[in-house]
Amino acid sequence: MLINYIKIAWKVLLRHPFYTFITLFGISLTLTVLMLLTAFIDHLIGTHYPETNRARTLYVERMVMSDPVAESMMSGPMSFKFLNDYAKTLRTAERATIFSYFNGSNAYVGSNKIKLNITFSDADFWRVNAFNFIEGKPFNEQNISNGDNVAVITDQFKKQYFPDSDQPVVGKNVEIENINYKVIGVVKGSPITRPFTHADIYFPYTAPKSNYQSDGMRGNFNAMILAKEEGDLRTVQSEFQSKIRKIPLPGKQGGFKYSVLEVRSDPYLENFIMMIMNGGPGLKNIFYGVIGFIMFMVMGLPAVNLVNLNVGRILERSSEIGVRKAFGAPVKTLMWQFIVENIFITFIGGSIALIFTIILIWMINKSGWIAYSDLTINFQVFSVSVVVCLIFGLLSGVLPALRMSKLSIIDALKS
Amino acid sequence: MIRQLFKLIWNKKQTHALLIIEIWASFLVLFGLASLIAYNVRNYIQPLGFEYENVWAISLNNNQDTLAVQEKVETIFKQIKDFPEVESLSRMSDSYPFSHSNNSRSVKYKNTSAQMLFVSADENLSKTIGIPLVEGKWYKNADSVGKYRPVVINKIAEKKLFENESAVGKILSDYDGKATWIISGVIDYYKDKAEFMENKPVMFELLKSADTWNKAMVIRVKPGTDAVFEAKLVKAITSVARGWSTEVVYLTDARQKQHDITLIPVLIFLVICSFLLINVALGLFGILNLNIARRRGEIGLRRAIGATEGMVTMHFLGEMWVLTTFSLILGLLLAVQFPILNVFNVATDIYAAAIFSATVIIYLIVTLCAWYPSRQASRIHPAVALHEE
Numbered sequence: 001m002l003i004n005y006i007k008i009a010w011k012v013l014l015r016h017p018f019y020t021f022i023t024l025f026g027i028s029l030t031l032t033v034l035m036l037l038t039a040f041i042d043h044l045i046g047t048h049y050p051e052t053n054r055a056r057t058l059y060v061e062r063m064v065m066s067d068p069v070a071e072s073m074m075s076g077p078m079s080f081k082f083l084n085d086y087a088k089t090l091r092t093a094e095r096a097t098i099f100s101y102f103n104g105s106n107a108y109v110g111s112n113k114i115k116l117n118i119t120f121s122d123a124d125f126w127r128v129n130a131f132n133f134i135e136g137k138p139f140n141e142q143n144i145s146n147g148d149n150v151a152v153i154t155d156q157f158k159k160q161y162f163p164d165s166d167q168p169v170v171g172k173n174v175e176i177e178n179i180n181y182k183v184i185g186v187v188k189g190s191p192i193t194r195p196f197t198h199a200d201i202y203f204p205y206t207a208p209k210s211n212y213q214s215d216g217m218r219g220n221f222n223a224m225i226l227a228k229e230e231g232d233l234r235t236v237q238s239e240f241q242s243k244i245r246k247i248p249l250p251g252k253q254g255g256f257k258y259s260v261l262e263v264r265s266d267p268y269l270e271n272f273i274m275m276i277m278n279g280g281p282g283l284k285n286i287f288y289g290v291i292g293f294i295m296f297m298v299m300g301l302p303a304v305n306l307v308n309l310n311v312g313r314i315l316e317r318s319s320e321i322g323v324r325k326a327f328g329a330p331v332k333t334l335m336w337q338f339i340v341e342n343i344f345i346t347f348i349g350g351s352i353a354l355i356f357t358i359i360l361i362w363m364i365n366k367s368g369w370i371a372y373s374d375l376t377i378n379f380q381v382f383s384v385s386v387v388v389c390l391i392f393g394l395l396s397g398v399l400p401a402l403r404m405s406k407l408s409i410i411d412a413l414k415s
Numbered sequence: 416m417i418r419q420l421f422k423l424i425w426n427k428k429q430t431h432a433l434l435i436i437e438i439w440a441s442f443l444v445l446f447g448l449a450s451l452i453a454y455n456v457r458n459y460i461q462p463l464g465f466e467y468e469n470v471w472a473i474s475l476n477n478n479q480d481t482l483a484v485q486e487k488v489e490t491i492f493k494q495i496k497d498f499p500e501v502e503s504l505s506r507m508s509d510s511y512p513f514s515h516s517n518n519s520r521s522v523k524y525k526n527t528s529a530q531m532l533f534v535s536a537d538e539n540l541s542k543t544i545g546i547p548l549v550e551g552k553w554y555k556n557a558d559s560v561g562k563y564r565p566v567v568i569n570k571i572a573e574k575k576l577f578e579n580e581s582a583v584g585k586i587l588s589d590y591d592g593k594a595t596w597i598i599s600g601v602i603d604y605y606k607d608k609a610e611f612m613e614n615k616p617v618m619f620e621l622l623k624s625a626d627t628w629n630k631a632m633v634i635r636v637k638p639g640t641d642a643v644f645e646a647k648l649v650k651a652i653t654s655v656a657r658g659w660s661t662e663v664v665y666l667t668d669a670r671q672k673q674h675d676i677t678l679i680p681v682l683i684f685l686v687i688c689s690f691l692l693i694n695v696a697l698g699l700f701g702i703l704n705l706n707i708a709r710r711r712g713e714i715g716l717r718r719a720i721g722a723t724e725g726m727v728t729m730h731f732l733g734e735m736w737v738l739t740t741f742s743l744i745l746g747l748l749l750a751v752q753f754p755i756l757n758v759f760n761v762a763t764d765i766y767a768a769a770i771f772s773a774t775v776i777i778y779l780i781v782t783l784c785a786w787y788p789s790r791q792a793s794r795i796h797p798a799v800a801l802h803e804e
Binding site for chain 1: 433436437440441443444447476478479642645646649650653654658659660661662664684687690691693694695697698700701702705706709
């Protein structure tokens with residue numbers, strides 16, 4: 001039976017190539033946009049190299065000091081000392097790492113300038129994140145306590161900085177702002193869309209200019225806390241919060257008085273949303289409003305278009321329906337036929353969209369638009385798209401089919 | 416004629432409901448796109464107000480070094496000035512042109528207050544990045560001894576605070592009402608976040624040499640100066656101040672970055688919208704084709720009793736126009752809320768331009784899609800059409 005339906009659908013498709021084109025164009029366009037969107041979102045918030053432990057990691061990114069009476073607020077990253085006292089010492093966590101946000105700098109090779117981002121981190125940074133070492137090894141506690149001027153660089157920076165980049169470079173020097181650092185390892189880089197692990201050069205925090213010595217609670221460091229397993233996140237969070245609550249209030253920081261102190265430790269997604277929301281509730285509403293509107297339009301317009309066209313086209317087939325009804329086919333059977341037909345068309349559109357998406361994603365990854373971008377169509381993205389596909393098929397299939405199969409036999413046969 | 420068309424459409428409102436929704440939604444999408452483009456185009460055609468070619472920005476950070484910061488900054492400043500490659504330089508706050516850094520202050524004059532972008536800079540800024548003055552003059556470093564700190568504002572700020580009066584020589588007070596600044600000059604434009612930025616009120620304040628917080632610099636170099644000199648520059652800075660961080664940014668690169676921030680979302684939106692509209696146009700074309708095929712009998716009859724080809728074409732085009740007008744009225748009801756409620760703080764004329772262009776484009780698309788099927792309908796021979804019946 002199903003094969004029969006599909007055969008009929010195939011014939012119907014071939015009868016009017018122009019209408020078929022419109023239908024397939026609509027479906028594949030919408031699905032391509034949706035799949036690209038999900039691929040981007042997955043790229044931003046999914047678990048990917050080198051943050052492969054994202055599922056059991058808490059991010060401590062911002063300290064918010066505020067005084068509700070004076071309506072004043074100050075927020076930003078924390079000092080190394082503060083994180084060392086509060087985040088490193090958690091008993092329920094497996095380990096924690098403290099690192100600075102990346103910072104811009106320049107290096108010069110002959111008459112060329114290389115723009116680069118630098119990060120200062122502790123030795124645990126390399127244990128929390130699964131960086132892939134192409135050469136050498138990460139710096140360890142020994143390097144840090146010696147205050148060695150060592151650096152881990154990315155393969156891309158190696159290619160830019162060293163003239164014959166095929167040779168191993170471990171042990172060679174790189175000069176950044178007049179200071180020489182010995183290269184200790186070369187890693188595959190992390191894209192800029194993962195701001196916690198992105199950099200071109202990683203220094204131990206005891207290297208010059210890291211500002212880890214600052215006392216006080218504010219500074220330029222963040223932390224990642226790795227829980228033993230995913231289920232432990234809540235326990236670690238509550239231990240961290242109970243430590244934060246022990247800080248005496250109200251306090252003073254560099255002339256700024258505060259009576260409320262908040263340091264969140266969130267999983268990546270929540271932290272990401274907090275970052276967006278930081279512009280105040282107004283910005284958040286606008287952000288969601290715009291995203292919602294675009295999604296609605298991207299989904300809604302082609303859907304209305306398809307329904308419209310299907311309603312029109314199904315009338316063409318009224319005689320076929322009349323004959324089938326006259327020979328005793330119930331409404332249910334007819335409806336099923338149209339639904340199957342529509343799902344079939346949607347899946348053809350879906351496969352076209354899949355091919356388009358693969359090509360587009362390949363192009364985006366190749367173009368170097370985002371360095372180290374690794375957009376992929378993974379199983380999640382694909383399954384989301386298949387579900388969307390089905391909803392589409394039903395949306396543009398049920399309505400016209402229902403209308404049509406309710407037509408009385410005489411009306412249907414007359415035309 | 417039009418009443419007749421309205422009646423015809425009203426009688427088939429259920430069939431036409433989806434079509435109306437489709438045109439309505441396309442109008443809203445177009446309206447959004449047109450507002451975005453109109454906003455950016457209007458900003459773009461306003462002058463930038465300064466020159467950025469061959470200008471570099473240097474930002475310094477003293478890190479843990481707190482010894483004699485002011486002296487070191489002054490030494491660095493002097494050393495850079497002595498390089499033959501440097502034509503002019505100016506010390507300023509971190510919010511140098513095209514930077515991502517922002518600083519704003521609330522400023523009062525009598526009872527009017529305005530939110531101003533706030534930039535600290537020394538006497539050389541107008542020369543270094545070429546900001547022409549419209550009124551008064553740019554302040555001098557020597558002016559810092561006076562009771563009030565000298566500032567330069569732009570025209571839009573002058574208009575906001577003083578309406579039609581001249582601003583030069585007037586005293587401005589800060590948020591708490593304390594008289595703080597004296598205006599020494601007025602400039603025309605200063606869009607420091609590149610061409611696509613809206614023209615906003617700006618205030619430049621004289622930077623005091625003792626202000627160690629603000630130690631960024633902009634330098635104008637001779638044309639053709641390259642990274643070899645830049646490396647020399649960084650070496651000179653770090654040899655004066657060990658342990659300081661230095662970053663050199665070319666303003667041309669920083670400008671490109673600001674452009675990307677604006678243009679990439681617009682481009683993505685534009686591509687998605689054009690695909691949506693192509694989709695809608697194809698759909699409309701298909702539906703009209705189907706509708707007309709179904710109304711062959713009616714067309715044949717009209718032709719038989721004397722309607723010309725042109726009249727039949729006009730009839731179908733007219734039907735589509737009336738339908739479009741229907742949906743546009745619905746769309747306009749929604750679109751005019753944006754200027755009325757002042758959503759996103761965008762000027763009314765931008766919304767007006769957007770509504771106008773979106774309306775024109777919708778009519779154009781509908782006409783284009785309806786033209787071919789209508790022509791086809793008019794060519795139906797009455798004898799053939801009536802014979803089928």
